Amino acid sequence: MRIGELAAAAGTTTKALRFYEQAGLLLPPQRTPAGYRDYTDAAVSRLDFVRRGQAAGLTLAQIRQVLEVRDAGQAPCQHVVALLDRRLEDLDAQLAELRTLRNSIAGLRARAGGADERACPEDQVCRYL
Amino acid sequence: MRIGELAAAAGTTTKALRFYEQAGLLLPPQRTPAGYRDYTDAAVSRLDFVRRGQAAGLTLAQIRQVLEVRDAGQAPCQHVVALLDRRLEDLDAQLAELRTLRNSIAGLRARAGGADERACPEDQVCRYL
DNA sequence: ATGAACCTTCCAGTGCAGGGGAAGGTCAAC
Protein backbone atom coordinates (compact mmCIF):
# COMPACT_ATOMS: atom_id res chain seq x y z
CA MET A 1 0.00 0.00 0.00
CA ARG A 2 1.50 3.30 -1.01
CA ILE A 3 1.25 6.48 0.96
CA GLY A 4 -1.53 7.95 -1.16
CA GLU A 5 -3.71 4.88 -0.75
CA LEU A 6 -3.11 4.82 2.97
CA ALA A 7 -3.98 8.49 3.21
CA ALA A 8 -7.21 7.89 1.33
CA ALA A 9 -8.03 4.84 3.47
CA ALA A 10 -7.44 6.75 6.68
CA GLY A 11 -9.07 9.94 5.52
CA THR A 12 -6.00 12.11 5.78
CA THR A 13 -3.21 13.47 3.57
CA THR A 14 0.18 12.19 2.51
CA LYS A 15 1.68 15.24 4.13
CA ALA A 16 0.18 14.32 7.47
CA LEU A 17 1.39 10.73 7.18
CA ARG A 18 4.98 11.76 6.57
CA PHE A 19 4.64 14.14 9.47
CA TYR A 20 3.33 11.33 11.69
CA GLU A 21 6.26 9.15 10.75
CA GLN A 22 8.71 11.89 11.57
CA ALA A 23 6.86 12.51 14.84
CA GLY A 24 7.12 8.85 15.83
CA LEU A 25 3.45 7.96 15.44
CA LEU A 26 3.88 5.78 12.38
CA LEU A 27 6.67 3.22 12.22
CA PRO A 28 8.90 3.71 9.18
CA PRO A 29 7.49 1.27 6.63
CA GLN A 30 9.27 -0.93 4.13
CA ARG A 31 10.38 0.79 0.97
CA THR A 32 9.98 -0.36 -2.60
CA PRO A 33 13.16 -0.55 -4.66
CA ALA A 34 12.36 2.91 -5.92
CA GLY A 35 12.21 4.27 -2.40
CA TYR A 36 8.42 4.51 -2.12
CA ARG A 37 6.91 3.83 1.29
CA ASP A 38 5.06 0.50 1.33
CA TYR A 39 2.54 0.10 4.12
CA THR A 40 0.68 -2.93 5.45
CA ASP A 41 -2.92 -2.94 6.64
CA ALA A 42 -1.71 -2.57 10.21
CA ALA A 43 -0.99 1.06 9.40
CA VAL A 44 -4.69 1.65 8.82
CA SER A 45 -5.74 0.47 12.27
CA ARG A 46 -2.84 2.35 13.77
CA LEU A 47 -4.13 5.50 12.14
CA ASP A 48 -7.62 4.71 13.36
CA PHE A 49 -6.22 4.63 16.85
CA VAL A 50 -4.51 7.96 16.29
CA ARG A 51 -7.79 9.43 15.15
CA ARG A 52 -9.69 8.09 18.13
CA GLY A 53 -7.05 9.57 20.39
CA GLN A 54 -7.35 12.91 18.67
CA ALA A 55 -11.12 12.75 18.92
CA ALA A 56 -10.64 12.29 22.66
CA GLY A 57 -8.60 15.46 22.71
CA LEU A 58 -5.24 13.79 23.31
CA THR A 59 -2.17 15.42 21.84
CA LEU A 60 -0.07 13.59 19.29
CA ALA A 61 2.68 13.38 21.90
CA GLN A 62 0.36 11.54 24.29
CA ILE A 63 -0.86 9.22 21.56
CA ARG A 64 2.73 8.52 20.61
CA GLN A 65 3.51 7.51 24.17
CA VAL A 66 0.69 5.01 24.15
CA LEU A 67 1.88 3.61 20.85
CA GLU A 68 5.41 3.31 22.17
CA VAL A 69 4.21 1.26 25.13
CA ARG A 70 2.27 -0.94 22.76
CA ASP A 71 5.23 -1.28 20.40
CA ALA A 72 7.39 -2.30 23.35
CA GLY A 73 5.04 -5.28 23.73
CA GLN A 74 3.17 -4.08 26.80
CA ALA A 75 -0.51 -3.44 27.26
CA PRO A 76 -0.98 0.34 27.31
CA CYS A 77 -4.39 0.11 28.96
CA GLN A 78 -3.36 1.45 32.33
CA HIS A 79 -1.61 4.30 30.62
CA VAL A 80 -4.65 5.01 28.48
CA VAL A 81 -6.93 5.05 31.49
CA ALA A 82 -4.61 7.50 33.26
CA LEU A 83 -4.67 9.74 30.19
CA LEU A 84 -8.45 9.62 30.09
CA ASP A 85 -8.63 10.53 33.76
CA ARG A 86 -6.32 13.49 33.31
CA ARG A 87 -8.22 14.56 30.25
CA LEU A 88 -11.46 14.50 32.24
CA GLU A 89 -9.92 16.67 34.94
CA ASP A 90 -8.62 19.11 32.37
CA LEU A 91 -11.97 19.25 30.65
CA ASP A 92 -13.78 19.91 33.90
CA ALA A 93 -11.38 22.70 34.72
CA GLN A 94 -11.72 24.14 31.24
CA LEU A 95 -15.49 23.94 31.37
CA ALA A 96 -15.56 25.73 34.71
CA GLU A 97 -13.30 28.44 33.33
CA LEU A 98 -15.38 28.92 30.22
CA ARG A 99 -18.59 29.06 32.20
CA THR A 100 -17.14 31.76 34.41
CA LEU A 101 -15.98 33.66 31.37
CA ARG A 102 -19.35 33.29 29.71
CA ASN A 103 -21.04 34.70 32.78
CA SER A 104 -18.79 37.71 32.98
CA ILE A 105 -19.16 38.47 29.28
CA ALA A 106 -22.90 38.06 29.52
CA GLY A 107 -22.77 40.55 32.37
CA LEU A 108 -20.88 43.05 30.27
CA ARG A 109 -23.27 42.56 27.42
CA ALA A 110 -26.28 43.11 29.64
CA ARG A 111 -24.74 46.27 31.01
CA ALA A 112 -24.30 47.53 27.47
CA GLY A 113 -28.00 47.09 26.77
CA GLY A 114 -29.15 48.11 23.32
CA ALA A 115 -25.80 49.32 22.03
CA ASP A 116 -26.72 52.95 22.24
CA GLU A 117 -24.38 55.52 20.93
CA ARG A 118 -23.51 57.90 23.73
CA ALA A 119 -19.83 58.53 23.61
CA CYS A 120 -17.58 56.86 26.13
CA PRO A 121 -15.86 59.03 28.72
CA GLU A 122 -12.78 60.75 27.42
CA ASP A 123 -10.41 59.03 29.77
CA GLN A 124 -11.54 55.58 28.79
CA VAL A 125 -11.61 53.58 25.60
CA CYS A 126 -15.10 52.16 25.98
CA ARG A 127 -17.36 52.04 29.00
CA TYR A 128 -18.73 48.68 27.91
CA LEU A 129 -15.56 46.72 28.46
CA MET B 1 7.30 57.33 32.30
CA ARG B 2 9.77 54.87 30.91
CA ILE B 3 8.90 51.47 29.58
CA GLY B 4 9.94 49.59 32.71
CA GLU B 5 7.73 51.73 34.92
CA LEU B 6 4.81 51.34 32.57
CA ALA B 7 5.31 47.59 32.51
CA ALA B 8 5.33 47.49 36.30
CA ALA B 9 2.27 49.74 36.50
CA ALA B 10 0.38 47.59 34.04
CA GLY B 11 1.56 44.29 35.41
CA THR B 12 3.29 43.16 32.27
CA THR B 13 6.78 43.12 30.76
CA THR B 14 8.80 45.49 28.61
CA LYS B 15 8.91 42.77 25.99
CA ALA B 16 5.15 42.68 25.80
CA LEU B 17 4.91 46.45 25.57
CA ARG B 18 7.30 46.66 22.62
CA PHE B 19 5.37 43.85 21.04
CA TYR B 20 2.09 45.72 21.57
CA GLU B 21 3.54 48.80 19.95
CA GLN B 22 4.71 46.83 16.97
CA ALA B 23 1.29 45.14 16.81
CA GLY B 24 -0.50 48.49 16.76
CA LEU B 25 -2.04 48.29 20.23
CA LEU B 26 0.11 50.98 21.78
CA LEU B 27 0.72 54.23 19.97
CA PRO B 28 4.41 54.97 19.51
CA PRO B 29 5.26 57.27 22.42
CA GLN B 30 7.52 60.30 22.55
CA ARG B 31 11.20 59.55 22.87
CA THR B 32 13.71 61.14 25.21
CA PRO B 33 16.81 62.65 23.57
CA ALA B 34 18.56 59.36 24.26
CA GLY B 35 15.89 57.42 22.38
CA TYR B 36 14.07 56.02 25.39
CA ARG B 37 10.31 55.60 25.12
CA ASP B 38 8.50 58.17 27.26
CA TYR B 39 4.89 57.30 28.06
CA THR B 40 2.09 59.36 29.53
CA ASP B 41 -0.48 58.09 32.01
CA ALA B 42 -2.87 57.51 29.15
CA ALA B 43 -0.82 54.45 28.27
CA VAL B 44 -1.76 52.86 31.60
CA SER B 45 -5.48 53.08 31.01
CA ARG B 46 -4.97 51.93 27.44
CA LEU B 47 -3.21 48.87 28.78
CA ASP B 48 -6.00 48.36 31.28
CA PHE B 49 -8.37 48.25 28.37
CA VAL B 50 -6.18 45.75 26.60
CA ARG B 51 -6.19 43.57 29.68
CA ARG B 52 -9.93 43.74 30.08
CA GLY B 53 -10.28 42.76 26.45
CA GLN B 54 -7.97 39.83 26.94
CA ALA B 55 -9.85 38.82 30.06
CA ALA B 56 -12.97 38.74 27.92
CA GLY B 57 -11.20 36.37 25.56
CA LEU B 58 -10.76 38.84 22.73
CA THR B 59 -7.70 38.50 20.54
CA LEU B 60 -5.17 41.29 20.33
CA ALA B 61 -6.28 41.87 16.76
CA GLN B 62 -9.86 42.47 17.89
CA ILE B 63 -8.74 44.75 20.68
CA ARG B 64 -6.59 46.65 18.23
CA GLN B 65 -9.58 47.22 15.97
CA VAL B 66 -11.52 48.73 18.85
CA LEU B 67 -8.59 50.97 19.71
CA GLU B 68 -8.29 52.07 16.12
CA VAL B 69 -11.92 53.13 16.04
CA ARG B 70 -11.40 55.03 19.26
CA ASP B 71 -8.21 56.64 17.96
CA ALA B 72 -10.08 57.75 14.88
CA GLY B 73 -12.29 59.75 17.23
CA GLN B 74 -15.37 57.56 17.07
CA ALA B 75 -17.16 55.76 19.86
CA PRO B 76 -16.32 52.06 19.54
CA CYS B 77 -19.25 50.98 21.67
CA GLN B 78 -21.26 49.44 18.89
CA HIS B 79 -18.21 47.58 17.73
CA VAL B 80 -17.50 46.37 21.25
CA VAL B 81 -21.03 45.13 21.69
CA ALA B 82 -20.80 43.23 18.42
CA LEU B 83 -17.57 41.63 19.56
CA LEU B 84 -19.15 40.64 22.86
CA ASP B 85 -22.07 39.08 21.03
CA ARG B 86 -19.81 37.09 18.77
CA ARG B 87 -17.73 36.04 21.70
CA LEU B 88 -20.83 34.79 23.47
CA GLU B 89 -21.84 32.76 20.47
CA ASP B 90 -18.37 31.28 20.19
CA LEU B 91 -18.31 30.46 23.87
CA ASP B 92 -21.66 28.73 23.68
CA ALA B 93 -20.49 26.67 20.75
CA GLN B 94 -17.26 25.83 22.49
CA LEU B 95 -19.06 24.88 25.68
CA ALA B 96 -21.40 22.59 23.79
CA GLU B 97 -18.46 20.95 22.07
CA LEU B 98 -16.56 20.43 25.29
CA ARG B 99 -19.61 19.00 27.02
CA THR B 100 -20.05 16.51 24.22
CA LEU B 101 -16.40 15.60 24.40
CA ARG B 102 -16.56 15.25 28.16
CA ASN B 103 -19.48 12.87 27.84
CA SER B 104 -17.79 10.68 25.30
CA ILE B 105 -14.58 10.52 27.31
CA ALA B 106 -16.52 9.74 30.47
CA GLY B 107 -18.16 6.94 28.50
CA LEU B 108 -14.79 5.53 27.48
CA ARG B 109 -13.54 5.79 31.03
CA ALA B 110 -16.58 4.00 32.40
CA ARG B 111 -16.13 1.25 29.85
CA ALA B 112 -12.54 0.82 31.01
CA GLY B 113 -13.68 0.28 34.57
CA GLY B 114 -10.93 -0.38 37.11
CA ALA B 115 -8.02 -0.29 34.68
CA ASP B 116 -7.53 -4.00 34.71
CA GLU B 117 -4.62 -5.50 32.93
CA ARG B 118 -5.92 -7.98 30.40
CA ALA B 119 -4.03 -7.46 27.21
CA CYS B 120 -5.69 -5.69 24.33
CA PRO B 121 -6.49 -7.69 21.20
CA GLU B 122 -3.53 -8.17 18.94
CA ASP B 123 -5.00 -6.28 16.04
CA GLN B 124 -5.71 -3.21 18.08
CA VAL B 125 -3.65 -0.78 20.08
CA CYS B 126 -5.92 -0.54 23.09
CA ARG B 127 -9.50 -1.62 23.54
CA TYR B 128 -10.16 1.31 25.84
CA LEU B 129 -9.85 3.99 23.22
C1' DA C 1 8.34 8.91 -25.95
C1' DT C 2 5.61 11.68 -23.46
C1' DG C 3 2.30 13.25 -20.17
C1' DA C 4 -0.23 12.63 -15.98
C1' DA C 5 -0.22 11.12 -11.61
C1' DC C 6 2.23 9.56 -8.27
C1' DC C 7 6.34 9.52 -5.18
C1' DT C 8 10.87 11.46 -2.72
C1' DT C 9 13.42 15.02 0.30
C1' DC C 10 13.96 19.49 2.26
C1' DC C 11 12.77 24.12 3.65
C1' DA C 12 9.57 27.37 5.16
C1' DG C 13 5.35 29.10 6.98
C1' DT C 14 0.75 29.20 9.49
C1' DG C 15 -1.74 31.51 14.14
C1' DC C 16 -1.28 33.34 18.78
C1' DA C 17 1.12 36.06 22.23
C1' DG C 18 4.86 36.95 23.44
C1' DG C 19 9.96 35.15 25.59
C1' DG C 20 15.25 34.69 25.25
C1' DG C 21 19.28 36.58 24.58
C1' DA C 22 23.02 39.20 22.03
C1' DA C 23 25.33 43.56 21.19
C1' DG C 24 25.47 47.95 22.38
C1' DG C 25 23.94 52.84 24.42
C1' DT C 26 22.59 55.69 28.80
C1' DC C 27 21.83 57.19 33.40
C1' DA C 28 22.33 57.52 38.45
C1' DA C 29 24.85 56.52 42.43
C1' DC C 30 29.08 55.51 44.93
Place this chain on the structure above:
DNA sequence: GTTGACCTTCCCCTGCACTGGAAGGTTCAT
Protein backbone atom coordinates in the same frame (compact mmCIF):
# COMPACT_ATOMS: atom_id res chain seq x y z
C1' DG D 1 35.26 56.21 36.87
C1' DT D 2 33.08 52.42 37.25
C1' DT D 3 29.45 49.42 38.53
C1' DG D 4 24.75 48.14 37.90
C1' DA D 5 20.30 48.93 36.34
C1' DC D 6 18.02 50.42 32.79
C1' DC D 7 17.20 51.19 27.79
C1' DT D 8 17.69 50.32 22.39
C1' DT D 9 17.26 47.20 18.11
C1' DC D 10 17.74 42.73 16.16
C1' DC D 11 16.61 38.11 15.20
C1' DC D 12 15.31 33.61 16.58
C1' DC D 13 12.42 30.36 19.55
C1' DT D 14 8.28 28.31 21.77
C1' DG D 15 3.86 24.77 21.13
C1' DC D 16 0.57 22.40 18.11
C1' DA D 17 -0.53 19.93 14.01
C1' DC D 18 0.11 20.28 10.13
C1' DT D 19 0.30 22.65 5.00
C1' DG D 20 2.60 24.59 0.79
C1' DG D 21 5.87 24.52 -2.51
C1' DA D 22 10.30 23.59 -4.97
C1' DA D 23 13.13 20.33 -7.37
C1' DG D 24 13.54 16.06 -8.83
C1' DG D 25 12.61 10.65 -9.49
C1' DT D 26 9.08 6.69 -10.84
C1' DT D 27 5.25 4.30 -12.78
C1' DC D 28 1.76 3.57 -16.04
C1' DA D 29 -1.09 4.38 -19.98
C1' DT D 30 -1.28 5.95 -24.45
